[in-house]
Amino acid sequence: MTILIADDEERDRSWLKDLLVKNVPEEGPIHEASDGQAAVEMAVKLKPKLVCLDIKMPHLSGIKAAEQILAELPRTGVIILSNFSDEVYVRQLWKVVPGDSVFGYVLKSASNEQVVEAVRAILSGDCWIHPGISRVIQRTQNRATSLTAAEFEALVCIALGLTDSSIARRLYLTEKAVQSRLKSLYSKLAIPGRGEQQDTEYNQRCRAVYLSYRRGLINQSELDDWEQKLFDGKVGGEKQQ
Amino acid sequence: MTILIADDEERDRSWLKDLLVKNVPEEGPIHEASDGQAAVEMAVKLKPKLVCLDIKMPHLSGIKAAEQILAELPRTGVIILSNFSDEVYVRQLWKVVPGDSVFGYVLKSASNEQVVEAVRAILSGDCWIHPGISRVIQRTQNRATSLTAAEFEALVCIALGLTDSSIARRLYLTEKAVQSRLKSLYSKLAIPGRGEQQDTEYNQRCRAVYLSYRRGLINQSELDDWEQKLFDGKVGGEKQQ
DNA sequence: TTTCACTCTGGGGTTTCCCCCAGTTGATCC
DNA sequence: GGATCAACTGGGGGAAACCCCAGAGTGAAA
Structure with missing residues (x-):
């Protein structure tokens, strides 16, 4: 069960890799990419079960990378792991992600436990949305406040x-x-x-x-x-x- | 030789602490604070040789904390360790820091080596400014472009x-x-x-x-x-x- | 099919912002 | 003592931004 991590910060990559190795026992090889373009290429080649994407990456944002990966491999589990809870990203992501796919949105301020929980959820076919994000989602779906x-x-x-x-x-x-x-x-x-x-x-x-x-x-x-x-x-x- | 680390992200604190333990051999006890207010209080009590401050912290920003610490203990070495290179912070910091004090400004995107280098510089009485910051400093001192x-x-x-x-x-x-x-x-x-x-x-x-x-x-x-x-x-x- | 929300259209207003000009003050520097 | 610069003052004018109104076309949902 292959896992792919994409983040331009080496520090965050190794932190996440460590965390997965220690807490997700059934894991297989974990690969790393340092930008969105590389992530897409590696994904189509390796066909991972799970892809963890940072949003802010050079060349191709994590969201656009997710779009391309899901277009090729709709069964891939995707976790967006970002510093930002900006509504603009939620808007984009919801447009990009097919309704039936399995994905997660985790803020980097999350505790290690939460990240592990999210990964486990995705691997067993559930979605996992960071609590801080749900408010934002509410707003994007409220007619009176969301923008056309x-x-x-x-x-x-x-x-x-x-x-x-x-x-x-x-x-x-x-x-x-x-x-x-x-x-x-x-x-x-x-x-x-x-x-x-x-x-x-x-x-x-x-x-x-x-x-x-x-x-x-x-x-x-x-x-x-x-x-x-x-x-x-x-x-x-x-x-x- | 006491060192104080102030950052609201537990992950960043432990990363930095690890780094210091491994690479700054002459170090003594390393203390941690999770917000600016606590950092000031601990600093006046512990009188550390070096204080590492994140800018974005609850209650009191790293810059304001630095101001208060330097007012009490002007001989303290201060390192601002932040994600941001915003000109507004450079402006503030330059106003707050006395000209003769020893301080550093390091971006969190810096490599581990750079961080260690900066810490060593401060401990031996030199300043250390992140390369990406120097451009900004230029601009804040150029008459034609800097704002009154x-x-x-x-x-x-x-x-x-x-x-x-x-x-x-x-x-x-x-x-x-x-x-x-x-x-x-x-x-x-x-x-x-x-x-x-x-x-x-x-x-x-x-x-x-x-x-x-x-x-x-x-x-x-x-x-x-x-x-x-x-x-x-x-x-x-x-x-x- | 009828609603409904969204969007673009038009006329005809007022106010705010930005323009040009010129002049006074105070601080700093040689 | 001039020279320079930043800052506030003033008049007068033009253009952009915002106000109200109402109507008409689209597409999707009821």
Whole structure:
């Protein structure tokens, strides 16, 4: 029963390997990869029963790696083992992972026992989601607070610092459409507008970015990816495929 | 020769402790603290030769802990051992640390050898700064790119999503003064204005926030602190004290 | 099929943000 | 004593962002 570990930090890899060797007796050979690309290649070759993926890796993120691996080998158990509980990753993962596959999401702040528990769960065919993540999942499925693809696109663009007109140009929309997206974004984030409240406390545009960072709807590395895409003229990231 | 380690992650503490036991032969007892407050208390009691501090800790950040420890025991060697190379921390640290004290700044992505090297340097009375940090230090000392206290205050406020008028109210300034601060902030961040460039590509306000995140001038946990301060009516954070 | 949510569209407003200009103060440095 | 720089002040103007309204098309769920 082969296991594959993918993490760019050597320290984390050896920690996890140690943990598995000591606590998962029925384990077979444990292989390691140090980036997402390598992880995919090794996975298709070794056909492991379980793959542990860090999210933040060079070349290919753990989530995209998971997508490719599951496309080839749908029966593989996948554990995302990350420092981050950002909503943006949960959104992506839920889109990428087929509903019937076996997977886990564990934060690196978890105790050793929790990690072992998660691994055991996956190996016996159950899912295991970190307690801290469940809150986030709730939010992504609540109609009133979760963002639509259109709202999310607009959010990313203002977070990058684009103007309405420049967003419109990039996404092939009218300025009015952009503003309409923003308007519903602001209301979902519950940002008080000009008419309401006593005084004009907030610049909604910046406030939306701030709150979205806080809630993990967006984060630095994701924005960097988007900036690449948008400046290469490709659009519709969340919609397509 | 006592050594004190402060980190809220048990895993990191034991990793570092192991490393020191194995590689710093002349070491004496090694104590551990799991937050900043405890670190300060233990330091004044134990008077260690060396203190290793994580930045992100509950109750009291590693930097503030370092400040208090150095105030009591200026001869203590301090190593900041953090995941972050954010400029905001470098700014803070340089203000807090007396010029003649012995300290180090090591990123957790450093190799074991580098960490040992840093510890040895501190113990023999030299400073040790992570290579990745030196770039940042350069920038904080370059007149043309480093922010003044006033510009930084304005930056924090727009990052929190406040309007000009609300910033003015909180900082006891006129709106014009706020706009003047923002104007010089934008120019230091090299954001093209409305007149320049082909088309109005950027919303400067949001763009400034984005670039500042990228450069580590600001980050989430620092902004949370500032939001607290500003809503309690206290101002002038960087200036005072 | 009818609902419903989502999205884009349009007209016609107000306010905030950013622009240009110029002038005063205070601190620091040679 | 000038020179320099950071910081706040002021007027006046333009453009972007946000406000309200209402309508119409899409696709999915009831």
